[in-house]
Amino acid sequence: xxxGFTEDQDQFRDSIQRFLSDQMPTTRVRQMxxxxxxxxxxxxxxxxxxxxxxxxxxxxxxxxxxxxPVELSIALEExxxxxxxxxxxxxxxxxxxxxxxxxxxxxxxxxxxxxASGERRCSLAITExxxxxxxxxxxxxxxAGNTGDSLLSGRKRFVVDGQSADxxxxxxxxxxxxxxxxIDGDTNGLTVTALDTMDPTRKMADIELNDVVATKLTxxxxxxxxxxxxxxxVALANEMIxxxxxxxxxxxxxxxxxxxxxxxIASFQAIKHRLADLLLDVELSRSxxxxxxxTLADCGDLRNLNExxxxxxxxxxxxxxxxxxxxxxxxxxxxxxxxxxxGFTWENDTxxxxxxxKSSEVLFGTxxxxxxRMMAAIQSALPSQENAA
Amino acid sequence: MSQTTxxxxxxxxxxxxxxxxxxxxxxxxxxxxxxxxxxxSWPSEYYGKNMSPLEASIVEQAFADYGAVGAAQSGVRxxxxxxLLAHGSHEQKQKYLRGILTGEDQWCQLFSEPGSGSDLxxxxxxxxxRGDEWIINGQKVWNTSAHHAQYGLLLARTDWDEPKHQxxxxxxxxxxxxxxxxxxxAQMNGHASFNEVFMTDAVVSRDDLVGEAGGGWKCAMTTLAxxxxxxxxxxxxxxxxxxxxxxxxxxxxxxxxANEPYTxxxxxxxxxxxxxxRAMETGAINDPAQRQxxxxxxxxxxxxxxxxxxxxxxxxxGKPQGPEGSLGKLAASNVARLAARVHTxxxxxxxxxxxxxxxxxxxxxxxxxxxxAISIAGGTDExxxxxxxxxxxxxxxxxxxxxxxxxxxxRNTGGPTTKA
Numbered sequence: 001x002x003x004g005f006t007e008d009q010d011q012f013r014d015s016i017q018r019f020l021s022d023q024m025p026t027t028r029v030r031q032m033x034x035x036x037x038x039x040x041x042x043x044x045x046x047x048x049x050x051x052x053x054x055x056x057x058x059x060x061x062x063x064x065x066x067x068x069p070v071e072l073s074i075a076l077e078e079x080x081x082x083x084x085x086x087x088x089x090x091x092x093x094x095x096x097x098x099x100x101x102x103x104x105x106x107x108x109x110x111x112x113x114x115x116a117s118g119e120r121r122c123s124l125a126i127t128e129x130x131x132x133x134x135x136x137x138x139x140x141x142x143x144a145g146n147t148g149d150s151l152l153s154g155r156k157r158f159v160v161d162g163q164s165a166d167x168x169x170x171x172x173x174x175x176x177x178x179x180x181x182x183i184d185g186d187t188n189g190l191t192v193t194a195l196d197t198m199d200p201t202r203k204m205a206d207i208e209l210n211d212v213v214a215t216k217l218t219x220x221x222x223x224x225x226x227x228x229x230x231x232x233x234v235a236l237a238n239e240m241i242x243x244x245x246x247x248x249x250x251x252x253x254x255x256x257x258x259x260x261x262x263x264x265i266a267s268f269q270a271i272k273h274r275l276a277d278l279l280l281d282v283e284l285s286r287s288x289x290x291x292x293x294x295t296l297a298d299c300g301d302l303r304n305l306n307e308x309x310x311x312x313x314x315x316x317x318x319x320x321x322x323x324x325x326x327x328x329x330x331x332x333x334x335x336x337x338x339x340x341x342x343g344f345t346w347e348n349d350t351x352x353x354x355x356x357x358k359s360s361e362v363l364f365g366t367x368x369x370x371x372x373r374m375m376a377a378i379q380s381a382l383p384s385q386e387n388a389a
Numbered sequence: 390m391s392q393t394t395x396x397x398x399x400x401x402x403x404x405x406x407x408x409x410x411x412x413x414x415x416x417x418x419x420x421x422x423x424x425x426x427x428x429x430s431w432p433s434e435y436y437g438k439n440m441s442p443l444e445a446s447i448v449e450q451a452f453a454d455y456g457a458v459g460a461a462q463s464g465v466r467x468x469x470x471x472x473l474l475a476h477g478s479h480e481q482k483q484k485y486l487r488g489i490l491t492g493e494d495q496w497c498q499l500f501s502e503p504g505s506g507s508d509l510x511x512x513x514x515x516x517x518x519r520g521d522e523w524i525i526n527g528q529k530v531w532n533t534s535a536h537h538a539q540y541g542l543l544l545a546r547t548d549w550d551e552p553k554h555q556x557x558x559x560x561x562x563x564x565x566x567x568x569x570x571x572x573x574x575a576q577m578n579g580h581a582s583f584n585e586v587f588m589t590d591a592v593v594s595r596d597d598l599v600g601e602a603g604g605g606w607k608c609a610m611t612t613l614a615x616x617x618x619x620x621x622x623x624x625x626x627x628x629x630x631x632x633x634x635x636x637x638x639x640x641x642x643x644x645x646x647a648n649e650p651y652t653x654x655x656x657x658x659x660x661x662x663x664x665x666x667r668a669m670e671t672g673a674i675n676d677p678a679q680r681q682x683x684x685x686x687x688x689x690x691x692x693x694x695x696x697x698x699x700x701x702x703x704x705x706x707g708k709p710q711g712p713e714g715s716l717g718k719l720a721a722s723n724v725a726r727l728a729a730r731v732h733t734x735x736x737x738x739x740x741x742x743x744x745x746x747x748x749x750x751x752x753x754x755x756x757x758x759x760x761x762a763i764s765i766a767g768g769t770d771e772x773x774x775x776x777x778x779x780x781x782x783x784x785x786x787x788x789x790x791x792x793x794x795x796x797x798x799x800r801n802t803g804g805p806t807t808k809a
Binding site for chain 2: 256271273279286287291323
């Protein structure tokens with residue numbers, strides 16, 4: 001059903017919520033974010049083996065559960081709410097989609113089933129210097145190696161979970177052709193440097209490649225980077241909306257508990273109206289995230305998107321990214337403000353979500369870039385566009 | 390399924406025996422009202438057939454399928470009917486319901502006052518019982534269609550020693566009497582969709598008290614709860630435009646009068662549908678800064694629309710209403726405000742103009758001077774936010790300073806008025 005959830009989907013959400021509230025309280029988030037990798041082997045195994053979260057959207061013959069973007073988005077929303085630490089977005093979502101769209105059957109069997117089972121973690125390395133994922137921005141080169149392999153050289157930036165990845169999927173160019181390549185994490189010529197990220201729950205790395213042996217994914221369509229950016233936006237938007245709700249809940253709880261001038265501060269209209277505004281922002285943004293997931297689900301084969309599907313997916317993905325990341329940041333700022341002085345302390349949890357909101361604002365492109373991308377998609381469908389331009 | 394078909398067939402059969410598009414509207418509607426097919430969900434003793442809402446919708450569908458006109462539905466009449474059916478006496482139902490269905494009588498709502506807008510229960514129009522008559526003194530405002538209404542739904546104070554909600558009573562008042570003066574109220578956008586109603590020793594028969602004295606607030610809540618639904622119905626009437634026969638000419642005339650106050654309502658909502666077209670015409674679509682503003686508006690309007698769809702989907706699936714169901718009005722205000730700003734930016738200097746020589750024959754100018762209404766009418770944004778905060782998010786109410794006898798509550802003494 002469009003913009004609604006089935007009973008099964010509601011139950012699926014409940015089970016993830018229970019798991020995360022048991023396993024991922026903020027005390028645990030704080031422990032994990034202080035480590036280099038923010039990765040816990042046992043927790044990851046539970047998430048992938050018990051709840052099969054790492055393969056939700058991967059077909060059953062490749063070891064997944066065979067569901068789609070809507071179920072995946074439910075998982076992401078709950079992870080965003082709990083600030084789940086682990087390479088879920090990077091491996092289970094982005095890398096899995098890269099392989100689903102670009103790998104041939106042998107390659108899918110070789111790598112996807114391990115990603116679905118959570119046995120190996122993979123990171124997607126596309127960004128170099130610019131924000132959006134465009135073919136023109138890819139400078140990393142791919143040249144022919146000795147044994148039918150390719151050799152990659154260049155520098156990738158802001159690779160999510162790059163420091164804990166067993167595999168990397170790297171965008172590189174040979175002449176005009178931009179394609180994706182898979183690299184084993186321990187290959188010679190690879191230098192991975194962890195970055196000091198402002199959001200300690202989202203680990204990132206820079207990656208230097210010097211003639212690194214890589215395998216080309218043979219079935220990538222020419223719009224692969226664009227389509228992966230859409231997937232990334234849809235996924236991030238749904239992850240972010242979970243964080244928005246968590247922040248709003250804490251603001252509603254805290255303002256009710258806090259007494260000044262002999263009354264709960266939540267009884268002042270100055271507070272109520274701000275919370276009502278926040279609720280409106282969050283609910284509108286939630287609709288954007290859910291609609292984007294539904295639009296992704298409505299696409300037939302992501303390898304062979306027709307013009308209308310591509311246009312609609314781009315419009316809704318960029319719309320969701322732009323809408324939700326601004327709401328997330330605004331909600332986190334307001335939540336700090338509504339907590340007063342305690343909201344600015346390290347001990348209070350609000351800053352954990354504020355930092356996630358801040359990093360999510362720029363990750364995969366700024367809101368302004370995505371509004372422009374959405375406008376371009378809308379305009380491409382307007383009949384009289386050429387006359388006006 | 391077969392019951393549905395049987396009912397549909399029965400109505401169709403009745404229509405085939407009675408329907409004649411060359412009849413005049415009132416004659417036809419009298420037939421419809423007396424047959425019970427005009428309001429099938431009403432009790433059979435009051436022009437109905439005791440049918441369920443589902444059955445009533447089948448009847449309505451049969452009328453539509455046949456291309457026949459149903460009972461009158463425009464304006465405040467259905468609010469009057471719902472309120473009378475719920476709270477009225479047997480005599481009141483007999484006296485008023487037929488004229489509501491036939492369209493003979495127009496109704497208006499007399500609730501808001503210059504001194505009590507958001508705080509409706511603070512009404513100070515007074516009703517004093519003298520013998521068998523209530524004598525009414527006071528002023529009402531924002532009364533749509535009061536200038537051609539025969540009857541008004543009146544909320545007035547009958548007891549000043551009770552707390553404010555308990556001192557109110559609900560009446561049917563005859564608008565065509567010397568003590569009632571109706572004046573059209575000019576708005577900042579040049580339209581006059583509402584009236585002010587001045588009551589000076591106006592008379593209401595004792596029989597026209599609806600419910601009990603002091604029970605007016607409950608009746609008013611029934612009226613208000615049905616406000617939105619009646620507005621949706623008013624739009625349906627236009628769908629039968631363009632059909633042949635006297636009855637349809639009458640109907641169009643009725644609709645034109647009923648719809649007259651609402652011609653600027655689409656502009657009030659900001660006309661997001663015109664934005665892209667206008668931006669292409671003016672070239673604003675090629676300006677990066679304007680594109681950002683247009684995009685922000687598009688995002689807000691789309692997400693507001695989707696949020697409404699989520700609320701509908703949840704209701705259809707039988708899920709309890711979530712916050713998404715309470716946010717539409719506030720979202721609409723935000724959309725309209727932003728749309729007016731974007732329209733202005735797209736216009737550039739043309740936003741200085743109004744009238745036929747301004748963009749789109751004055752439509753854009755009408756947007757710019759009409760959008761301030763949407764965040765006020767039918768409950769201000771501020772009241773909406775209180776409702777969302779208290780009922781949806783469960784936040785505590787503000788401490789009250791208006792309990793106790795109403796005569797001791799501080800209030801507007803004269804109130805803002807346009808009276809000279």
